[in-house]
Structure formats: C-alpha cells, structure tokens
Amino acid sequence: MTQDAQIMACEQFQARLPELIGSGENLASHPHLLGCPLCRALLADLETIAEAARQLFPVAEPPDDLWLQIESALQKEEAAPEGDPGSGA
Amino acid sequence: MAHSQLGPDSPEPSPRPLGEEAVPASPAAVTSPDASTEAALAELIQRVQSGDHQAFAQLYSLHKRRIYSLCLRMVGNVAEAEDLTQETFLQLHRKISTFRGDSSFSTWLHRLAINAVLMQLRKRGLSLISMDEAMEPDPDSGASRSFGERDLTLTGSIDRLALERAVHDLPAGYRLIFILHDVEGYEHPEIAAMLDCSVGNCKSQLHKARLRLRDALRSVPQQEARR
Numbered sequence: 179m180t181q182d183a184q185i186m187a188c189e190q191f192q193a194r195l196p197e198l199i200g201s202g203e204n205l206a207s208h209p210h211l212l213g214c215p216l217c218r219a220l221l222a223d224l225e226t227i228a229e230a231a232r233q234l235f236p237v238a239e240p241p242d243d244l245w246l247q248i249e250s251a252l253q254k255e256e257a258a259p260e261g262d263p264g265s266g267a
Numbered sequence: 268m269a270h271s272q273l274g275p276d277s278p279e280p281s282p283r284p285l286g287e288e289a290v291p292a293s294p295a296a297v298t299s300p301d302a303s304t305e306a307a308l309a310e311l312i313q314r315v316q317s318g319d320h321q322a323f324a325q326l327y328s329l330h331k332r333r334i335y336s337l338c339l340r341m342v343g344n345v346a347e348a349e350d351l352t353q354e355t356f357l358q359l360h361r362k363i364s365t366f367r368g369d370s371s372f373s374t375w376l377h378r379l380a381i382n383a384v385l386m387q388l389r390k391r392g393l394s395l396i397s398m399d400e401a402m403e404p405d406p407d408s409g410a411s412r413s414f415g416e417r418d419l420t421l422t423g424s425i426d427r428l429a430l431e432r433a434v435h436d437l438p439a440g441y442r443l444i445f446i447l448h449d450v451e452g453y454e455h456p457e458i459a460a461m462l463d464c465s466v467g468n469c470k471s472q473l474h475k476a477r478l479r480l481r482d483a484l485r486s487v488p489q490q491e492a493r494r
Contacts (some may be wrong), residue, residue: 194473197467200455222480230425231449234434240335244349245327248356252323255357
C-alpha cells in the first residue's frame with residue numbers, strides 16, 4: 179500500500195472510530211488495526227486514558243455544614259413572598 | 268482490547284441503582300434510607316413533592332457526593348463546588364414538583380447540576396457557555412489525528428497529575444463529557460439525555476476530548492525535556 183493510500187485508510191478508520199468505540203465492538207480483530215501499527219497505538223493510548231480516568235478525582239464528600247447552608251437558604255426562600263426565590267446563593 | 272477498556276455502551280439508558288450513594292446521612296436526624304430500588308426512590312420523591320422536609324434531607328444525603336464531585340471536577344475549586352452544589356439542590360427543591368419520572372431521577376438531577384455549572388462558567392467568561400454551545404461540534408477544535416506519527420505514543424501509564432491538569436485544560440464541553448463518561452461512568456444515552464444532544468454527537472465529542480488529552484499528555488515529556 180502506498181503511503182497516501184495508507185493515510186487515507188487511517189483517515190477513514192479514525193473517522194469511524196468514535197462510533198466503533200461507542201458500539202462496544204471488539205476492535206482487536208478489525209482488519210485495519212491488524213495491519214496498521216499507528217492506529218493500534220492510537221487505540222491503545224485512548225484505552226490508557228480511559229482507564230486512567232477511572233482513577234482520577236476520587237468521589238469527594240461535601241462539608242457537613244453545606245446541608246445547614248442549604249437548609250437556611252430553603253427557609254429564607256419559603257419565608258419570601260411567592261415568586262421570589264431569593265438569591266439562591 | 269478496546270472492547271474492555273474503552274467500555275461499550277448499551278443501546279438504551281441503564282438507570283444506575285437509585286440508592287447510588289449509600290452513605291450515612293449528614294443531617295443528624297436522617298436515618299439511612301433503603302433507597303436501593305426505584306420504588307423506594309419514587310416514594311422518597313413523592314414525599315419531597317408533598318413538602319416533607321426530612322425526605323428532602325434524605326434525598327440530599329443520597330446524591331450529595333455525586334453532585335458535589337461533579338461540580339468539583341468541573342470547576343476545580345472547592346468553594347465554587349460548594350456553591351454549585353447548594354444551587355443545584357435549591358433548584359431541585361424549587362423544581363421537584365415538575366419531576367414526573369419520565370427520565371431517571373439521577374439523570375434529571377445531574378442536568379440541574381450541569382446547568383448550574385455552565386452558568387458558573389458563563390460568569391467566568393469562558394467561551395463554551397451554554398449547553399448548546401458546549402455541545403456544538405467545532406471543526407477547528409478537534410485534536411490532531413494520528414497519521415504518520417510513530418514515536419509519540421503514551422507508554423501505558425499516565426501521570427495522574429498530568430492527566431488532571433490536561434482534563435482541567437479541556438474546553439468545558441469536552442471536559443463535561445469526559446468526566447461524565449470516563450470518570451463517572453455514565454453511558455452515552457444517559458449523557459445525551461442530560462445534555463439534550465444526540466448519542467452520536469456525544470460519542471464524537473468524547474472521542475475528541477480523548478484525542479485532545481492524548482495530544483496534551485504526549486506533549487508533557489517534550490515540555491519537560493525543554494526545561
């Protein structure tokens with residue numbers, strides 16, 4: 179395959195990649211990937227990023243007094259005239 | 268390989284367990300609810316809709332961590348994340364009478380949080396401000412594709428701080444989809460419902476976000492080498 183043809187094949191494959199990935203299809207045996215180390219490397223990188231993302235940003239706990247602030251704001255809203263939701267801050 | 272790592276999405280929304288945060292309630296008087304079923308959550312919502320303050324406290328306790336975490340991941344600032352969490356639950360209190368159960372409650376609540384986040388980003392003057400704008404495909408904003416580059420692949424492990432920095436530097440729309448899908452684990456149909464966009468658009472935006480991250484992460488060693 180010429181270099182131009184290879185690039186075109188990569189373009190076509192990568193243009194379809196969002197849909198292929200989203201479909202859940204097992205791409206390991208995709209014909210283009212079998213013969214294209216560049217696209218294999220791309221896919222491996224995307225896998226690495228997706229895997230690393232799961233370790234990111236552990237679920238955080240809001241401070242306990244946030245509920246007190248919300249309660250206080252709700253009481254103000256309920257005491258306010260109809261149609262005036264207050265600042266909401 | 269991609270099958271397992273990148274995560275297939277089911278064709279239909281799969282509501283996450285409704286008792287998604289089985290954590291002790293922070294309001295002292297609240298007992299831990301058994302909200303692990305849709306029926307239990309539906310009953311809780313009904314109680315809130317009829318003005319039961321204790322039920323609202325339970326609802327807060329069930330969802331506070333996910334909402335706070337989403338806000339924190341999006342704005343990267345504790346004080347702002349607290350404000351956004353508060354605003355989200357105030358909006359929830361104002362609007363819960365309109366919730367009819369047509370979508371999952373979690374999706375609906377996340378949509379409220381996302382709206383609050385996008386409004387906050389608008390105040391900051393960021394260019395990607397509204398839901399529509401955030402989701403608008405931008406032909407100039409995609410990351411470069413990988414044609415003819417042989418030496419710049421990631422090594423299989425990513426520095427966590429570098430990735431967090433790269434995520435933070437993403438445009439807001441990309442960051443939102445990446446966080447919802449790859450960090451929080453929502454599926455494309457759920458995210459599409461939250462953001463009021465097509466599933467195809469959602470997949471495309473996620474892909475662009477990952478490509479941008481890849482570009483950013485591959486440039487890290489080069490930047491460090493130049494120092």
